[in-house]
Amino acid sequence: MNRFEWMEPASLESAVHGLGPRARLLAGGVDLLGEMKDHIALPERVVNLKSVSGLDAIEIGDHGLRLGALVTLDRLAAHPQIRHRWRAIAEAASSVGTPQIRNQGTLGGNLCQRPRCWYFRSEEHKCLKKGGDICFAVAGENKYHAILGGGPAFYAHPSDLAPALLVLNAQVRIAGPGPRGRGLRLRTLPLAEFYRTPAQRLVGGETLLSDQEIVTEILVPEPFGDSTYLKFRERLSHDWAMAACAAQIQISAGHIKRAQLALGGVATIPWPVPAAARALAGQPLNQATIEAAAHVAVAGAQPLRQNWYKIQLTQTMVRRAIRQAAFPEKADFVSA
Template structure:
């Protein structure tokens, strides 16, 4: 399945993925909309990262998500890259991305990052493969308590975004729970509580157009100028196979 194609086209060109057919999701109506109501925001999987970053409601009330979307790659990529694609993209591990290497992630027997070049691999929670998830929007959405809707031939299901991702020790070949013929269709972000503040911080080697070395998405409930005890949801990214809770 393809939407913006910013990840899949690279895999097709390098023969990492060799599907017989590719289904274009961009023609499905209704998946490119952002809807706000009293329960929060519903963001279609085909909404571009540019539209998320520029959306006034998201900027004002879901700041961490607007900042995360704005930090992705370059303006050209954000113009075509979608929220669904950013959440479902495959790892950037150079062993996985090399068409001549059959690593554990691609069904082989060895994760070459263990003894090889692993500068950008997992510090925490790795094994048996040591990938890190490249998504910028995932830590932000998890910090906001988002849920996702998945649709397939057996119906639809909804789950916390945090449960959408799969650790390598559960399935080293996959990063999420999507079954064959299933597709992520929308993300729901609950209405933030009053006096909530959030932000996204991304550390990278280049000033722009780069994946994070480490990132932090933080969502805090404030009481006056003070942080309410127990009301914080920081999530780390790019040091772990998933976005995980900080302290």
């Protein structure tokens, strides 16, 4: 780990102005410290967001749910009203890592964590994502990589919370420097517009955040139906998704009135699948409808040499997530 200056900002404004091209923001530190220990990140300054008060609230009001960026994953997993009304969030949070990671890791950090591609995490490999001129995954080990949204890089986006929040139509609130670099500018946008594919942004982060911007809050409206998050991982004890599906579904008289689906672990960004949602809307809830949605969910997939299995696995996750969201009373809660 390199030597760096440690900054404890007393306000959001100081945190924003403490950031820049040579600084990094730290929340729980689970991901960032790993990057620093592996010499992937060499910041000259680390800005501790935890010293800013008021960013760890969970509020439920008339317009839905407000989650501060510093809310920890274990609080999301355990919150009774979130488990009941925004179930996909609680299930996604409870599926992350180990109890220690959920206790330390925050919502903002989970959404902004960097790729797990082993070439990215290896100091010896200067790949495209780190400003080099080759993606080692193309001809190398690509079992865990993306089948959707790839090119020129193919890492799979690692966040479990993002697909769950996508199907719940979450918005993200962002603070950055104001006009002429003074004060604060706040903006709010749909989470669906927050992420960038490698074709849109290769070096740097996987979101539209500039190096001085901070996620402050996630806003989640009242759900229109029941939701769920289903994840397949190699190690049950703690692992990122090999394939995951989040679903929100509203059923009326045996028909699907409205649906939203998103995939995790198989694309370079959390991957909404509006075509699958359209295949469900207005249809009777039966095997043929579920098959049609599973089929279109992976349309356009371009697997690499070692990850063809992800097509079938994703379709299985989609089928199961639809059933689990449609019949929540029959599903087992994936508890922490």
